[in-house]
Amino acid sequence: MNRFLSLALAAFAAVAALPAMAAQPATVRLDYLHSGNALNESYAMERVVIEPLPWPGDMRRTIDDTNRGNNMVEVVDAKTGELLYSRGFSTVFAEWRSTDEATHGNRGFQESVRFPKPDRPVRVRILKRDDRNAFSVVWTADVDTDAMDVLRKQTPPASMAAAPKPIAIRVNGPSPDKVDLLILGDGYTKADMAKFEATARKLADHLFATSPFKERAKDFNVWALALPTEESGVSRPSTGVHHASPLGTRYDIFGSERYVLTTDNRALRELAQYAPYEFIEILVNNETYGGGGIFGQFSTAAANNDWADYLFVHEFGHHFAGLADEYYTSPVAYQSNGTRQEPWEPNATALRDPAKLKWKKFVKDGTPLPTPWAKETYETASRAYQKERAALRAANRPESEMSALFRKDLESSNALFSKDPHVHTVGAFEGANYEASGYYRPQMQCIMFDRSEKFCAVCADAIGAIIDLYSRPGAGR
Incomplete structure (x- = not known):
């Protein structure tokens, strides 16, 4: 029996072995x-x-x-x-x-x-x-889910020879007791399937090495599934690259060169339905930096990029917990309407009333709100960085040069923030939600702000609340 058939049978057995599913x-x-x-x-x-x-x-x-x-x-x-x-x-x-x-x-x-x-x-x-x-x-x-026009007993689409079987990446118990994460692949050929599985395992390992997912790893099941395509990689229209892929995932969504999504919801759901899932992350078989995340829908990450670990976790933060982007110096496709409505996201605020700050329980007495930080110095350095980044993309330079620039930028930010007396403070730091003023983030650094390695205390708490919603703590351990 070859290795891939063994994996498929093992995944099928894992799904069938979940006793609580039957009820x-x-x-x-x-x-x-x-x-x-x-x-x-x-x-x-x-x-x-x-x-x-x-x-x-x-x-x-x-x-x-x-x-x-x-x-x-x-x-x-x-x-x-x-x-x-x-x-x-x-x-x-x-x-x-x-x-x-x-x-x-x-x-x-x-x-x-x-x-x-x-x-x-x-x-x-x-x-x-x-x-x-x-x-x-x-x-x-x-x-009426018993009506005659409700679709039942679907046959797999023509692109599938048979109903696909998910690969069991991590199985910690029956699905009703666990958060079920499904990792889908897009832009992987038949020859790339072993690579997809290895990448899915690697990125899942990184997710569960990152707090608070690390402490709650046993509350998750992780599955992987991909349909082969004729060409490796997904479309990147801004560079003239157009590839047919099962999920239709592509770069340049809404004109942003690094924004990666699929708008083919039908294709996404018709594949995902063959695995237990509540959350989906799509890995695209590309090197170019990019990703995206929609709360309660899916997230994406460029699987072959040097920053794939960060992309996987950052974008999953959007999809899984509804976390806001805390950065504000990078160009985005969205247009500000000029208002400062209080965000629903748990990690951003308009700070209308500091006494009612949504993450007040994490703020120590005496912490100034807003909380001072080296904002002007950071923005001066960021303007230079963004100019260099745009030049690299315009010249279509190798991705290794972009990765090196990202490392340089993070090192610069770490050096600046390490000297700040509020570097570990939970407060209200101006600059968040794509806006330099009027919105505030909980801490100076976080995975949702830059390419650092940790979630801030507020984001970690917000993630924990979603884990609690979907899992039964202690079950199956």
Whole structure:
């Protein structure tokens, strides 16, 4: 028996051996279209699908109390209105509508919500945050999961010879007791499959060597899955590179050369449904620095880049815990609307009232708010760094030169911050959420701010809350 067949059979056995899965309800997926522009948006149902695998989550934690995401899905009893299931999430559409393109044109994006199959007709509600940061209903759909038009017993797409079997990277117990992370590969040929598995294992090891994931490693299962493609790598349109890949992942999303996403939600879900999952990270078989992360949807990372370890963890922070980017000197595709609304993300604030700082429990008495730091010196150095970075990309220089520049920039920041008396202080440091002023981050450095190796105390706590939502601490250890 060859090695790859052995791995596939082992993965299948691992899934089949999870006893609690048998008692779980089926997994329902509602696919819909989300369209509009900067001012208006609309929704339309496409289909309801019963996925091949049972619901992977803990049926005792069906209600989300973490208050994360731009949106919330609620599943309620159609007759009584009883809340049966809820989860916060964000969308690619929400990011797109903050770009300049959305001010003069319409676009539509595929989206999905998944929930455990109910035993009665339900109403699925999509909620969105309003100007007061409160959720309000923007769309409803009545769903009878036993209706004749619900899609069941799907056959694999033509691109799949048979239903794919996930590779078991880490299995610590039954899926309902654990957080299930699925690592998908895009841009890997048949000859690259061993490389994909090795990279998935390496990056998973790095994730669980990073706190707070390190301390909670036994609360996770990790699976890997990839469909082979004809060419190695994914598309990078800004350089004239166009590759067909199973998930359609590509660089240059919204005009940002380093932003990597897929907008083919159908392809993503039709592959992912063959593994137990609650979170997805897509590895692209590319060297060029890049990645992306959408809370509750997926994250991506350039698997062959020198900074792949950092990219994997940073982007997973967005996807898994809804963490905001804390950096503000790098160019991004988003357009500021000039307002300073309090972010819902747990690690950024507009600091309207220092006495009500959202991470106040981590702030020691006597800490000044805002908290002083060498902001001007940092920004002067960052302007020079960004100019050099742009020049390297414009000249299409080797990726090794970009990696060296990143190392130089991090060393410079570390040297500057190490001298600051507040280097380890939790406070409110101005400069976050892509804005130099008006937004504040909890600590001077964090994986969400620069390419350092640690999450700040606030981000670590926010990650822990999501782990608690999806896992049953102590189970299966």
